[in-house]
Amino acid sequence: MGFFDAHSHTPGLSYCCSPEVTIQHYADAIDANSWLDGVVITNHGFSSYFPPEITKTWKFMREPELFDEYEDFGNERIMDFVGQLATFCNPNLVMGMEVEMLSNGQFTLSDKIAYFIDVKIGSLHWGPTELVDRSHPSTVWDYVLSYYERMLRKGVDVIAHPFRWPLKNLKISPDASIIQDFVSLLKKYNTAAEINGRFRNANDEFLLQEMMGEGVKIAFSSDAHRPENVGDFSYHFELLEKLGLTLDDIDFWRPNATY
Ligand SMILES: [Zn+2]
């Protein structure tokens, strides 16, 4: 049994992605690996909608009116990419976006073009550090879990690298009960989360086991930003081996019933 890469990038719409990555790399990876059924290309909403000088400030997170200002700019760029992807005529190359939730609840994806986006993966890369207290981690987890609950209620297909912001930016690691609370949210909203091949961390093993135990669908993601990341699932396969599992044991998320 195979799976879809739920999360990957290309350079035009993701400033952080190497200019060498092309859509063709993803098509080739699907052809080369029998276990790779397809790839969802999920560029960052925050770099699709804003020029680089705004993207890097994150100020759109607090000032959602900036999104309104740049909505048409972003929609044009995204629709241009939709056109490029369509030229491949490959149903296993799926159009997605990696979205953040702004302070007013708006995703970094316009409703006007939502029809063309088959998959939304929801992310938290930046949080308002003044609202949390690192010496009281419960304030961090209250923020993180409520952000995800609002995101899940609004509707995404997969939550990306769930603990990236607290781990990377705040140096706070979730304990078992936080991971269980997060998985309960996924179950409540019938939504998957990913094991991310780029942002790897010690919680992945427990997260995977909890999702399996609760019957939550699991996404495997390369989060490719460089050519050598495309189709590289060595981390995921090592994780499975460590846990004595095979691909057949995993209830994989797939883009939708037609794939
Ligand atoms: Zn991300």
Ligand SMILES: [Zn+2]
């Ligand atoms: Zn990403």
